[in-house]
Amino acid sequence: MKNIAILGSTGSIGRNTLEVIRNFPGKLRAVALSANCNAGVLYAQIKEFNPGLVCLKEESAALKLEPRLKSTTLFFKGQRGLEEMVQDRRIDKVVLAITGSAALTVLLKAIESGKEVALANKEALVMAGNIIMRKASRSKAKIIPIDSEQSAIWQCLKNENGKKVRKIYLTASGGPFRGKSRQELKKISVKEALRHPKWRMGPKISVDSADLMNKGLEVLEAMHLFGVEAEKIKVLIHPQSIIHSMVEFEDGVILAQLSITDMRIPIQYALTYPERLDNGLAGVDFCEIGRLDFEEPDLRKFPCLGLAYRAAKESGTLPAVLNAANEICVEAFLSGVIKFVAIPGIIEKIMDSHKVILQPELDEILRADSWARGEACRAVNN
Numbered sequence: 001m002k003n004i005a006i007l008g009s010t011g012s013i014g015r016n017t018l019e020v021i022r023n024f025p026g027k028l029r030a031v032a033l034s035a036n037c038n039a040g041v042l043y044a045q046i047k048e049f050n051p052g053l054v055c056l057k058e059e060s061a062a063l064k065l066e067p068r069l070k071s072t073t074l075f076f077k078g079q080r081g082l083e084e085m086v087q088d089r090r091i092d093k094v095v096l097a098i099t100g101s102a103a104l105t106v107l108l109k110a111i112e113s114g115k116e117v118a119l120a121n122k123e124a125l126v127m128a129g130n131i132i133m134r135k136a137s138r139s140k141a142k143i144i145p146i147d148s149e150q151s152a153i154w155q156c157l158k159n160e161n162g163k164k165v166r167k168i169y170l171t172a173s174g175g176p177f178r179g180k181s182r183q184e185l186k187k188i189s190v191k192e193a194l195r196h197p198k199w200r201m202g203p204k205i206s207v208d209s210a211d212l213m214n215k216g217l218e219v220l221e222a223m224h225l226f227g228v229e230a231e232k233i234k235v236l237i238h239p240q241s242i243i244h245s246m247v248e249f250e251d252g253v254i255l256a257q258l259s260i261t262d263m264r265i266p267i268q269y270a271l272t273y274p275e276r277l278d279n280g281l282a283g284v285d286f287c288e289i290g291r292l293d294f295e296e297p298d299l300r301k302f303p304c305l306g307l308a309y310r311a312a313k314e315s316g317t318l319p320a321v322l323n324a325a326n327e328i329c330v331e332a333f334l335s336g337v338i339k340f341v342a343i344p345g346i347i348e349k350i351m352d353s354h355k356v357i358l359q360p361e362l363d364e365i366l367r368a369d370s371w372a373r374g375e376a377c378r379a380v381n382n
């Protein structure tokens with residue numbers, strides 16, 4: 001029996017993880033759940049899964065939830081509470097499904113305490129990939145990716161020598177606006193940006209997928225997870241989203257991982273690894289699909305991907321700045337303050353005015369993050 005903590009259990013990845021746990025009651029158990037403020041959904045999950053550990057981050061929501069819990073439940077509040085809960089010895093594996101930079105310090109705590117981490121969150125690795133991977137190697141904490149593309153690459157590399165990689169093909173569906181003209185992009189509504197053609201996801205990653213920033217974050221994430229330079233990572237638009245990514249080796253052989261588009265598949269493998277278990281989900285019907293298409297990403301229409309490559313090249317604190325500015329821009333777009341097409345311009349300006357610190361310590365990364373947030377808030381309100 002594996003005892004799982006799900007941080008961000010009320011979100012899209014969190015709910016899919018609970019679905020996997022429901023499917024394998026004899027093998028997986030949810031022992032810890034957390035959310036930011038959604039006390040209603042969290043309470044329903046507590047009633048069903050009866051975890052011994054629960055955390056609600058927002059204090060006012062936490063005060064309302066606490067009296068409804070059993071006396072045997074250990075209840076945590078706030079960021080400190082989350083960081084404390086993740087280290088509990090009852091937890092074998094931590095699913096990190098919190099959105100955004102809020103995941104960084106709790107991920108570091110999980111790694112420091114030697115927990116195995118099934119990682120969905122990408123922003124933490126983008127901000128502080130070197131520090132995270134260094135700490136994981138020191139504490140021997142295993143990081144297993146959940147993100148479908150990273151899971152694909154990880155599976156392709158499993159029995160291979162990482163030094164023999166010639167290229168990684170990071171596939172992307174192209175999002176809901178593939179093929180749209182610049183004029184059309186100027187009129188994009190929030191509702192349209194949230195309607196991804198292949199995946200049902202939380203709002204932040206849906207907007208990131210629509211402007212290809214998500215793919216840029218994944219390039220930065222893959223660099224750290226697999227120790228590969230950005231120049232070796234090629235983004236390939238593959239609208240059917242059947243190939244989740246590929247690795248080309250020095251002898252010209254390419255390994256790919258394919259499956260239907262269902263996040264329960266990479267989540268399940270991250271939870272049950274190294275076992276593959278029958279889940280009743282369909283395989284790929286190649287004759288029904290008929291063809292698999294590929295094209296180059298259009299960096300002129302979707303400049304966010306180019307900005308991420310620039311952050312990868314200049315490195316240091318720049319990826320954290322890119323990430324922070326993006327988080328503020330996405331929030332501003334979702335609340336109707338800026339247009340969809342304004343996002344890359346604001347991020348680029350902030351990147352241009354940042355003085356990069358190379359090989360930063362954690363506090364320098366956090367300072368760059370907070371500086372970029374301030375700049376981005378000013379920019380979106382102008």
Ligand SMILES: NC(=O)c1ccc[n+]([C@@H]2O[C@H](COP(=O)([O-])OP(=O)(O)OC[C@H]3O[C@@H](n4cnc5c(N)ncnc54)[C@H](OP(=O)(O)O)[C@@H]3O)[C@@H](O)[C@H]2O)c1
Nearest residue numbers: 008010011012013035036037038098102120121122201202
């Ligand atoms: N969705 C996907 O298919 C997918 C695929 C690959 C990678 N990812 C990555 O996985 C992460 C989660 O994505 P998602 O789509 O599941 O997001 P989501 O649906 O928005 O869910 C986010 C979860 O995190 C919690 N949360 C949000 N802000 C928090 C904070 N500041 N502190 C603590 N908890 C917080 C939320 O709680 P409340 O409900 O209380 O707000 C919710 O449980 C992202 O980094 C994303 O890039 C997602």
